[in-house]
Amino acid sequence: MLAFNVAQLLKEGTGASRQRELSGELRDIDENNPHPVPVQGYVHLVVTPEGVLAMGEATLSLVQTCRRCLEPTEAALTIAIEEEFYPTIDVVTGRQMPPEHDDEPELLIDERHILDLTEVLRQYAIAQTLEPTYCRPDCKGLCPVCGANRNIEACTCETEQLDPRLAILAQLLGASEDQE
Ligand SMILES: [Zn+2]
Ligand SMILES: [Zn+2]
Known part of the structure; x- marks a missing residue:
């Protein structure tokens, strides 16, 4: 009841x-x-x-x-x-x-x-x-390049590239170091 x-x-x-x-x-x-x-x-x-x-x-x-x-x-x-x-x-x-x-x-x-x-x-x-849920704590997610489920298959995409926003930040940090 x-x-x-x-x-x-x-x-x-x-x-x-x-x-x-x-x-x-x-x-x-x-x-x-x-x-x-x-x-x-x-x-x-x-x-x-x-x-x-x-x-x-x-x-x-x-x-x-x-x-x-x-x-x-x-x-x-x-x-x-x-x-x-x-x-x-x-x-x-x-x-x-x-x-x-x-x-x-x-x-x-x-x-x-x-x-x-x-x-x-x-x-x-x-x-x-509405709370975020994961199928398991270490779910590897989808490959952002080919969309493969990385829990099931290991794709060969190159995804070690730096996030573009971080790349800009790295450039800025590098530039300020040059000025000193
Ligand atoms: Zn998952
Ligand atoms: Zn992939």
């Missing part, structure tokens, strides 16, 4: 807490992950004066593109969650709460007192896909 009924927890008041297991699937993360992605973990729910703080960790395996060689690579990731959720209905009086947090609908506890972590987890997962 990625969604929990927090009615009883909210009735217990500020400071009340529960630990819950996270288990479910995330959809629509990105084009590298077209199928539902299983997610596992735990969450600690604590009642605050304003709502419910959800803190926990979730593990999932995402396919990402290696930044150096551009090959798809699958890696297990652990994401740390910390978000405060806000009730839309006062659990004691049944009254509608003021709509202060409507700009973040994924953080609203619905009128049936369900706190749903699915969208928050999905957004954290999407944020992870």
Whole structure:
């Protein structure tokens, strides 16, 4: 489950807490992950004066593109969650709460007192896909001349040339040395 009924927890008041297991699937993360992605973990729910703080960790395996060689690579990731959720209905009086947090609908506890972590987890997962990823720490990347994947084949291109910007810098340094 990625969604929990927090009615009883909210009735217990500020400071009340529960630990819950996270288990479910995330959809629509990105084009590298077209199928539902299983997610596992735990969450600690604590009642605050304003709502419910959800803190926990979730593990999932995402396919990402290696930044150096551009090959798809699958890696297990652990994401740390910390978000405060806000009730839309006062659990004691049944009254509608003021709509202060409507700009973040994924953080609203619905009128049936369900706190749903699915969208928050999905957004954290999407944020992870934007981080640079490497298929392995020593990925050799693509040859800038012929495009060969250097993890698979050793091409014979001459790529030891100095970066042109560095070459200019080297010239400038050389020139200033001459002046002294
Ligand atoms: Zn790579
Ligand atoms: Zn090459």
